[in-house]
Amino acid sequence: MISGGGEGRGGERRWVLIPEPKSMREGRGALLLPVIGRINESRAVGDERYVFAGQLVDDIRAATGLEWDIVTGDRWPGCITLTVDGGEGTSCGETTSGGDSAAPSPGGLDARASGAYTLDITKDGVTVRGADFEGVRNGVQTLRQLIRQCGAALPRLHIEDQPAFETRGYYLDVTRGRVPTLDWLKTWADKLCLYKYNQLQLYVEHTFAFDGMSETWRGSSPLTPRDILEFDDYCAERGLELVPSVSTFGHLYMALRTQSLRDLGEFPESADEPFGFIDRMRHHTLNISDDRAFDLSCRLIDDYLQLFRSDKFNICADETFDLGKGRSKPLAERIGVAAMYADYVTRLCRHLETQGKKPMMWGDITLEHPEILKRLPETVTLLNWQYDPQVTDEKIRTVARSGATQIVCPAVWCWNALLPRIDDAWNNITRMARYGTQYGAQGMLVTDWGDLGHVNDPRMAIPGMIIGAQESWNPGRIPDETDMFRRISRLEYHDVDGGLVSVLADADRDVRFGWGDLVTWLETGGAPSVAEGSAGGGPGAADAALRDRMIRIAPMLARTGACGATGIAAAGAVILLALEGQRLLERVGRHVALAAGTTAGETRGGGIPVPSDMDPDRLAGELERWMEAYAAQWRTVSRESELRRIEAVVWRTADRLRRGVWRV
Incomplete structure (x- = not known):
């Protein structure tokens, strides 16, 4: 050490x-x-x-x-x-x-x-x-x-x-359910500064108050121009470049559900379908065969970029799943989806270049159609995201051989869950840092997503963020995750014994039914896999294991004083709240397993046994009380935004329990 x-x-x-x-x-x-x-x-x-x-x-x-x-x-x-x-x-x-x-x-x-x-x-x-x-x-x-x-x-x-990478960035989702308060954004910028990050991007789809687009951002507690101006100054003073990032092509779910803009989507007929967390992630791409689509993309770019001092702009352009499948299908049949994509993002990049800006974009579609690489402007930087903990160097090598500028993008692995998957973050980030160094990447951009309502508290991403700080500065220096977890525990959480982060990582290994599983069950009706975890296969094993983690963590937090502090140091209370919430989800999962066909004392496909003495009414009440505590914590760092959608999931679960739908 x-x-x-x-x-x-x-x-x-x-x-x-x-x-x-x-x-x-x-x-x-x-x-x-x-x-x-x-x-x-x-x-x-x-x-x-x-x-x-x-x-x-x-x-x-x-x-x-x-x-x-x-x-x-x-x-x-x-x-x-x-x-x-x-x-x-x-x-x-x-x-x-x-x-x-x-x-x-x-x-x-x-x-x-x-x-x-x-x-x-x-x-x-x-x-x-x-x-x-x-x-x-x-x-x-x-x-x-x-x-x-x-x-x-x-x-x-x-x-x-000196740093290994010129660019050491963090990418924070502020659109899929949770919009941070300005105070919290400043607190997070301070934390990024402490760990030597030099770039920050905020992911925006519909959560910015664009003029003339209130139908898109209403009810989302959007960021305002004044917020951006103030935050841009705050970041610059701390050596952080705040780079504008807006979805301009795909992931336009809320915009393409409005009366005003629905006709610009590939499938406007789906605009009136009920809201769904899962559906929001699946498609909703502009119909670029309609000239008005380009006008909308340019409007988003032009309005937003004037608020930033950065000379860069991220047009996103990722996961355009619908491209060429709906209204633009005739164009796709004529020139091909790859050519459609390349032509459109090139036009957007050229539009930025005329204003003295350097374009950035996600690289997933380009890597699905490598011929696009030859057609992109030389000024574009590809954000090469690969989130597999066992990721290989194939796609990083492909971009490097093309001569394009790239930034490697791993993840803190917090989405869809109350507890962070710190092991996955370590494996993903360290591999991507190694490949980025090997193939001459310009930098690393560590991503922090909030799929399915952004139930993950941003403070739970701190261990992953710090791993990203280490690996983007001096990759490969820390020999193993145990050593890294000990360092984080001591420096960030003031845990002298250095065990806190390891116990938190162990807690995720006990998870067998999480937030993503619950949302999948409620929205699709399909029975998610309830896999057997490290806690063993006995009734309530995961619940008991998580309770053991709480017993081990609580004294650590008491020694550090984290639980009683305010601001970012309140991570202790957040950790305990997340552990308690996951314990309740495990119990819900046992009811789900029963509803999916498991009988008492048996397992379904290697899943968890369901005991015959569970009390759904009591569980419903515990869920509701937990939700109130969770909502209070949400409001300490986030605007109201889509908290109501998180509450709706919990209330719907409690109602189904009380109606006897999941009764043993």
Whole structure:
């Protein structure tokens, strides 16, 4: 484990850094921060509001109770100096390579590379020196992590560090049921900054208040232009590029159900079908043989891009399942679906280029029809998403051989579930990082989706997000998931023993009937597979196993104080609530298994046994009480948005239990 700052339990160091630096040498002893101190941040950094110095002041206050000042210029020495190569600023003493600091170890690093930095902590003070604005930002985040763990006694060391990928992005779904509050978005941006991400995209279908499109976004608690302007500024100040992302081709479910726009879809006759979480994911593609479709796509692009400072724009264009199958079928029969797709996205890309923007798009359709690769504009960046935990390098290699620019896109694996699938996230992210490095990808974009109503609380994605931070900065450095989980537990959750994330990962292994299974049962009438899990096959085994996880996790959370805190630190309460919700779902699953033909004491297709003493009325009441607690947590980070749809699923389940539909 990367080390320093004194020994912890079992000889293990008492602090960790994520991402782990490329090169670090430790000196002897520690630097004791002064009671009355200053942070000198050079104007050359380009941090006009001194956000980075302010981050350090806040963390020093939180860790030590000390109140520090912020200064700039060469006449105001500070114990901590933030500067760029060639920038002014002095500290308590010479700190760049002090005698008691370990000697620099270049190791092939390029100190001039964007995002690169050095961090020196000597007996005289601290210096963060960046190659540029982003480099200073990155060095400050490393120092913040040390302060949070070591307080006023910082280990003496010398770090030289730079990222593996130019782009280290996070992609957050804000459209499939959950629209975050602006405060939460800012909190999440702070968290991404701490872990050295430098790009953020928000996935939007219908949850932005476009002029003249209220029929599309009504009832969704949409983001507004003012929200975007304020959030764009907030991100930029923290070294995050907020890139606009809007569905402009496929995934236009809500828009194509309206009276105003339904005629632009491939299947307008389906517009009046009842809402369904599953149906929302399946199709709803523009009929691009109608000229009005291109006008709509350009309108979405033109209205949205003016609110962002980024020179990039993600047109999405993924999963256009209906293309050429409905109203545009005659065109498909004439020129082919691949040509239709290539022509349309090329037109959108050219439209962006005329406005000085660099187009981005998902790569799934292009990889289904590789001939499209030859027809795309050279300026486009393909977002190559592959979510299989055992993903191979085939599709990354295909794009690389074509010469197209690509960003590899793994996932935090939280969708359709109350509990995160952290093992899957680890396997998926580490593989994609390795392939991205191998084939020269421009970067990595870690995706966080909310399929089927976005029941997954965004705070449950923190372990996956941190894995993505490590792998996009220094891929392959952490030997295994056990080591990574321990590091996350200690740094993020302040769990000294380092076991919290591993227990949370174990909890998902106990799941045999989850949110996705329940929605599938209710919306399609089909009996989902209720697979036997690691908990064994006895009645209520998964329920009992999850209860055991809660018993193990609760003391960990009590030690960290996470349960009683506010904001992002409230992850403890969220974890316990998710575990309790999953326990209830397991009990519902036993009723579903019975309804699907399982009798008491028997199993169906290797599924779970159904006991004869279950009380559906009691379970219905427990579900309803849990839903109230869940709704309260939802509102701490999200707008009302589509919470009602989550509630409807739970109420419908409770009603069916009480009506005796699932009675034993």
